Amino acid sequence: MNWNEHKAIYLQIADHIIEDILIEKLKSGDRVASVRELAAQIQVNPNTVVRSYGMLEQAAILHNQRGLGFYIAEGAIEKARVLKRTEFLEQTLPEVFKTMQLLQIPVNELIALHHQFQNISQ
Amino acid sequence: MNWNEHKAIYLQIADHIIEDILIEKLKSGDRVASVRELAAQIQVNPNTVVRSYGMLEQAAILHNQRGLGFYIAEGAIEKARVLKRTEFLEQTLPEVFKTMQLLQIPVNELIALHHQFQNISQ
Amino acid sequence: MNWNEHKAIYLQIADHIIEDILIEKLKSGDRVASVRELAAQIQVNPNTVVRSYGMLEQAAILHNQRGLGFYIAEGAIEKARVLKRTEFLEQTLPEVFKTMQLLQIPVNELIALHHQFQNISQ
Amino acid sequence: MNWNEHKAIYLQIADHIIEDILIEKLKSGDRVASVRELAAQIQVNPNTVVRSYGMLEQAAILHNQRGLGFYIAEGAIEKARVLKRTEFLEQTLPEVFKTMQLLQIPVNELIALHHQFQNISQ
DNA sequence: GTGGTCTAGACCACC
């Protein structure tokens, strides 16, 4: 993982889990790594992981079986999708469009760049 | 200005000036408000403005005429454009496209949303 | 440290760190004193240290491990050397040579003075 | 003139006059431009010129004939030489030598660079 | 604990 970014680490961890859910790498009922395991694995302070899991628990994406660990909640994928989608439509896109306007980037260019991106990521 | 956002004020000020340059509200050679003026005007501590101006000076977007104030530098618009554009193409767009992939949002939808946005902002 | 000089304190701090890197008193990966520690140690306001560290971070000589402190970056010594060397060759030396010309100081004298200096500083 | 440098303008003006004296472009008894003339000529606030002239007067390099203007004083060239020389030997050179030590620049290189400089400035 | 930001207020050099 890139800790280089300026986004808070605990948010990056949460994001990562949400993405794994969306690509169905993690499914409802799956157990996620314990706080200590994950912390050791990604070289991070356990408190940071606690915060990420706490956030996801509050969003009802994880739930905590006391003494057993954290599990992907029922309906997690839908919730994850709504969460991401809302953020994308209401936060990200407006800014993107505003910037395009400012830089006078036409939609055509955006589409072209999108094609490029898809070809690369295949 | 919206101090509501969680972005640092000094960055918001800098951003604002860059945008004014991009829409040619500010042009090379124009004098910007003095530190104290701007601070009073937007209800902010002068040191905060100093920080913004310092940043923009280092980016060669502003330059300081000793004892007279800050002026929009020659070529500021090009520098501003490159700055914003680079950030947009290398930071923002890849994330946007990745999210679209994750949420399975097709390009069509993106284009439609863009049209909506343009109609609203007119 | 000599606060007597009229050079800004935050620049003196940065210079001092750069020198410590050049004489390998500080090496890549070493942790530097925390902002508060250094501030207390050299009797200076923490904000002043923040400014120094910020400068060095931007120059990629320090990097910040979130919540842990500042560390000497990889390749810091090369960057420090280039920085100092460029300044010396492009700013300092031309002025020195110009002054020598003006005062009609021959190279011989310069060399002699250099020997003297080395003997003293041994 | 380059107002770009970070040296104070009034010091740059004074320096310039001292240099003109050292290369005997200005000689004892010569009248220098009036404050207003010089200020207009080099696009600078008259107060700044006043300060430069004041400095040089205090150093007995200029003297003021009230109502007539400023003139190069008797013995100005010697005083100018001593001034520059002292500054050079006591301020500049020690720093230069210290930097050379830090960057491990041998005397040979210094001499070579000096030759280069002389060839260029011829 | 770490750094990041902001405020209020001061002093300074310079134009």
Added chain:
DNA sequence: GTGGTCTAGACCACA
């Protein structure tokens, strides 16, 4: 008048 620097002290997010 201008900006540049520094202090003291506060609050915050983060690890």
